[in-house]
Amino acid sequence: MATLSVPHDIVSEILRRLGVKDLLRFKCISKAWCSLIDDPDFAKLHLSHSLKTGTNLSLVPRGLDGGLLSVELDSLKRARRLKHPLESYGDKFADLLGSCNGLLALMSRRDEISLWNPSTRKSRTFPAAAVEISRGRPRRGFVVYGFGYDPISDDYKLLQMAQYYFSNDDSIKSEVKVYSSSSNCWRRIQDFNFYLKYKLVHGVYANNALHFVVSRMRRSEPLVAAFDLGTEEFCLLELPDCLGxxxxxxxxxxxxxISLTVYYYLGVHVWDVHDTEIWVMKEYGVRESWTKLISVKQSEFIWGFNYVLPLAFSNNADKVLMYVDKNKFMWSGNVGRESRNYLINKEAEKEREMAWKLGKRRC
Structure with missing residues (x-):
């Protein structure tokens, strides 16, 4: 019986709509299918389709034991443990330096870095770059990272920024190095002339750039700096002109x-947050394109929140999933208008609210 021959283009169109697990299984069907699925161009088509349709999206939170989990965004109920390659070094904990196109950049406590694809389980492990700042005796310092993809050079890059404070808080030294996946080596680039505001927050990848919250002076107003992965240069991103x-x-x-979360606070304590705004830059680099998505106000139901962090849009982009204060997740609806907030774990929040009210009465 004659077999039906399906054109190569149609096979490619069908396969790029499937999940990664199915593609890995279908590599065994024939050499032609295996060659097609392993083709880098097919991988880019599959990634582009997933980003457009919002499929195969997952969150990667940290479990109570310090390990990494994968949680499907559509349900937030199905989670699986991720056994990352750095666990072979005897350390379950891994710092997530960034994610891009399904790849995770992880770092162990031994300063070993791994670029890892959880779907294919392929990885590359290499040591972090040595920090060469040695002159003087710094009071304190820290190192942050950023991971992203440069489409011009078709290269994944990892940014390492070390910053040290000396006797005067306004006196710093910085050192910036870039790891290139194509050359598999580190190299030193221009120094960074701004103050990093957060020592535990790594760079955020969007629009082919890595973004950090910075300031011109140690205690001056916050700004956003962008590191272009193509030109490997820093610049400041203009903020909305109507911030308070x-x-x-x-x-x-x-x-x-790129998204901006603005926390407004009262009094002298920066953790006394009473209002949070979430902005999105619709056209990158254009200040006028900043659009306010949601304004979340402190309420009697969501009492005493000090920290709100947007995580992702829902599949139809009408709600935003947010992390609220201590291990709570909330959908905020009516994007672009007055927000309606829905706590996912309502029972836990009610118990916490009652405990807080009882404690307040006893005082």
């Missing part, structure tokens, strides 16, 4: 665009 006063910033990536 007394706020701090957080930068995220939402739907492929």
């Amino acid at each position: 006063t007394g706020f701090s910033l957080n930068v995220r990536a939402m739907g492929g665009c």
